[in-house]
Amino acid sequence: MWTPLRQPVFRALWVASAVSSIGTWMHDVGASWLMTTLAPNSPLLVALMQAASSLPFFLLALPAGALADVVDRRKMLLWTQGWMLVVAALLGVLTIAHITTPWILLGLTFALSIGSSMNMPVWQAVTPELVTKEELPQAVTLSGIVVNLSRSIGPAVAGIVIATAGTGVVFLLNAASFVSVIFVISRWKRTDEKSALPTERFVGAMQAGVRYIRYAPVFQSVLIRTVAYIFFASALFALLPLLGRKELGLDAFGYGVVLGFWGIGGLIGAFILPKAREKFSIDSLVAIASLVMAAMMLALAYFRIVPLVWVVMLLVGISSLCVMVSLTVTAQTSVPSWVRARALSVQLLVFQGSMVLGSLLWGTLAQHTSISTALTSAAVGLIVCVLLTRRYRLRCAEKLDLQASLHWDQPRIAFEPCPNDGPVLITLEYRIDPANAEEFTKVMQAFSQIRRRDGAIQWGLYQDLSDPSRFVETILVESWAEHKRQFARVTNTDRVIEERVRAFHIGDEPPKVLQMIYSNPNRRPC
Numbered sequence: 001m002w003t004p005l006r007q008p009v010f011r012a013l014w015v016a017s018a019v020s021s022i023g024t025w026m027h028d029v030g031a032s033w034l035m036t037t038l039a040p041n042s043p044l045l046v047a048l049m050q051a052a053s054s055l056p057f058f059l060l061a062l063p064a065g066a067l068a069d070v071v072d073r074r075k076m077l078l079w080t081q082g083w084m085l086v087v088a089a090l091l092g093v094l095t096i097a098h099i100t101t102p103w104i105l106l107g108l109t110f111a112l113s114i115g116s117s118m119n120m121p122v123w124q125a126v127t128p129e130l131v132t133k134e135e136l137p138q139a140v141t142l143s144g145i146v147v148n149l150s151r152s153i154g155p156a157v158a159g160i161v162i163a164t165a166g167t168g169v170v171f172l173l174n175a176a177s178f179v180s181v182i183f184v185i186s187r188w189k190r191t192d193e194k195s196a197l198p199t200e201r202f203v204g205a206m207q208a209g210v211r212y213i214r215y216a217p218v219f220q221s222v223l224i225r226t227v228a229y230i231f232f233a234s235a236l237f238a239l240l241p242l243l244g245r246k247e248l249g250l251d252a253f254g255y256g257v258v259l260g261f262w263g264i265g266g267l268i269g270a271f272i273l274p275k276a277r278e279k280f281s282i283d284s285l286v287a288i289a290s291l292v293m294a295a296m297m298l299a300l301a302y303f304r305i306v307p308l309v310w311v312v313m314l315l316v317g318i319s320s321l322c323v324m325v326s327l328t329v330t331a332q333t334s335v336p337s338w339v340r341a342r343a344l345s346v347q348l349l350v351f352q353g354s355m356v357l358g359s360l361l362w363g364t365l366a367q368h369t370s371i372s373t374a375l376t377s378a379a380v381g382l383i384v385c386v387l388l389t390r391r392y393r394l395r396c397a398e399k400l401d402l403q404a405s406l407h408w409d410q411p412r413i414a415f416e417p418c419p420n421d422g423p424v425l426i427t428l429e430y431r432i433d434p435a436n437a438e439e440f441t442k443v444m445q446a447f448s449q450i451r452r453r454d455g456a457i458q459w460g461l462y463q464d465l466s467d468p469s470r471f472v473e474t475i476l477v478e479s480w481a482e483h484k485r486q487f488a489r490v491t492n493t494d495r496v497i498e499e500r501v502r503a504f505h506i507g508d509e510p511p512k513v514l515q516m517i518y519s520n521p522n523r524r525p526c
Contacts, residue, residue, distance in 0.1 A: 004139040009188055010130040016180040018146045023177025025154025025263075027088060028053075029256055030162060030170035031109055032241040034095065038102045045102055046242050051359045052109040057117040057352030065345025066205040068122035069338070077126075077185050080119035085178040087112045092171030120348055125341035128332060137277075137329045144325045145270040149263060159256030200485075204478070208455065209342030215453040218334045218400065219343055221392035223350045226327055228385035229290055230351055234358030235378030236297055236316065239371050247371060248306060261310045265317020273322055282326050282394045287386050289322035294382040301375035330394045336402040336491055401492035408487045417517045422479035423457070425516040430471040431507035437468065440504040444473065447501050451475055454489040455482050469506075480517065 005011045032049055039045040068076060091108045094100045131139045161170050200208065213219055244255040276285055296316045303309055327347075335343040358378075366374040417424075432440050441461065448459045458476035477483040490498075505511055 002138070002142075004131045004135045004142055007130055007135075010127075010139065012184045013130070013181075013188075014142060014146065016184040017143070018150060019180045020177045021146050021150035022154040022157070023088075023174035025150050025259070026158040026161070026170050027112075027174035029155045029158040029259060030167045030174075031091075031105060033158075033162060033245075033255065034100070034167045035102060035105055036241055036245050038100070038105065045106075046238075046363070048106060048359075048363070049109060049241075051356045051363075052106045053113045053116075054352040054355040054359065056110060056113040057120070057348050058356055060114065060117045061121060061345040061349035061352065062206055062209065062342065063202075064118040065121040065125075065342035065348075066200075066202055066209060067118075068125050068341035068345070069209070070200045070202065070205050073122045073126050073341075074185060074188055076122050077119065078182060080115050080122070081178050081182045081185065084112055084115035084119070085175050085182070087115060088171050088175035088178070092168045092175060095168035095171060096166065097168075117348070117352070121341045121345035124328070124332065124344045128337065128340065136332060137325075138274075140325050140329050140332070141270050141273055144273075144321050145267060147263075147266065147321075149267050153260070153263070155256035155259035155263070156253070157256075159251075159253035163251070163253055204482075205342065208482075209339055209346065211455075211457075212335070212339045212453045213343060213346055215449040216335065216343075217449075218396045219331065221394060221396070222327055222331045222334060223347060224392045225286060225389055225394060226347060226350050227354050228389045229286075229293075229323055229327075229382070230354040231358045232378045232382035232385065233293055233297075233320070234355045235362035235375055236293075236300065237355065238359035238362055239366055239374060242366070243300065243371055247304060248309065250306070254306070258306075258309060258313055261313040262317045262320075265314035266321040267317070268314070269318035269321035270325075272318065273325060276322065282330065283390070286323055286326050286394065287390065289319040289326075290382060290386045292319040293323070294379040294386075297375050297379035297382070301372040301379070326394065333402075334396075334400060336404070336489065338485075338489055399493075403492050404488050405490050405492045405495040406488065407495055408490060410487070411513050411515055413515060417480040419481035419484075420479050421517055421520070422477065422482070423518050424477045424480055424483045425518075426475040426477065426483065427514045427516075428473040428475075429512040429514075430473065430505050431469050431511075432471050432504050433506055434468045436504055437463070437471075440471070440501075443501055443504070444471075447497055450490075450494050450497060454494075455486045483515070 005014065032046070035046055035049050087108055091100070091105070091112070094104065094108075127139055127143070128136055158170050161173065213223075240258075241255065244250045244258055248254070248258075250258065280288065292315060296312050296319065299312045300309065303312060331344055331347045332340065362374045362378055365377065430440075444461050448456075448461075451459050455477050456475045457478055458474070460474045462472045462474065464470035464472070477486065502511070
């Protein structure tokens, strides 16, 4: 599990992120506790803290992912870390000066989450750059250790600081924690791959990301399983501060201890997970851990004995780490590097969108009924969703080889169009035994997903009425630059499927390929 720490850059970022994560958990506890102080009789306002933290992810995740795939990821990390430092420091100063109101707290929580939402896709996207593919599950698990270790330390420290120095000091300590990350990133000598093609345009990059996900069934399974878990688990995340203060009668330190047991459970889960992955498939592991989470939510709905709550939170930590690491590893291994940040940003969008909607729903339900009713309803919903989503398999991602195959040959062309000229029409002519025409058509319909995923805005397959053995595949791409990018987007898994298609071709020569550019009378020379 510790092998990724042999990579010096990953090791330095891992240590720095641990410091920053402790500060983040201290900040979260301080902010939640401050809101229960400023608005003690409003479960909805307390739940809105979770919504304010999650909404920016829902709004900005995809633009952040597109930026992370087209700009220097190192510089983007520096900007986002700096933004969060400034916002946390401002909240600390206002709180110490007794200026903070519930709406100021919500606004600055929203602003801090803007930085986090811009930071997280690029942070996840650089992880595969720092370790080998074989080390990626361990690297994600180590990141989970950081989160859960900081969840154990941060809340307890926050409780002590709140009791002795006040909430404002907690916010200032969080601001200081970003300095370590900024220092490490500033010293990272990242090698950026140069391309002869122009950088993707921002809007086009977002469109390409959405198009890829639309035709990526394995990644769609990750998204569905993420919604099924987070929407219902958000009840615990949103209502735990109110449960601790009103139902359990805890002070700031006692609430920090409860969160600390959650973090200790996650730390235990990090050591259990590698053995569990050997004994269970990833789909079974996620299902079992989700059911454990549902059972613990039911327990929290009715247990009011603090030591029993500690035990429950240990199991919550174990189960939540198993689910989140499994979903994150599957997401990162089910998409190629050229679109990874955009895909991960969509997962974050789905994650935080589910968190926002869930927090609002369960907070509203708790305000009109009770915390116990809201937690019970969410637990039952989670159990039902585990059963309903079993057919969306995560294990399929383990079979994908997403390294670029680079096996396409560039057909001979008479002139080189400008990168932004287009659209481009590509045709491939196949010779197919008419007896195999129906099966060939079915295979090509499946193959069309790859074409669309890698850049085709239109795709079609046509059979010649005068010669039933002649089939023509048409691919329409937005621009010449986008078409040339397709050559680097074809993966080894795609190549296997392409070879299955080519096996139907009965001609002596390979399928004939033609490239045609839209004839625009106003086209300017490059």
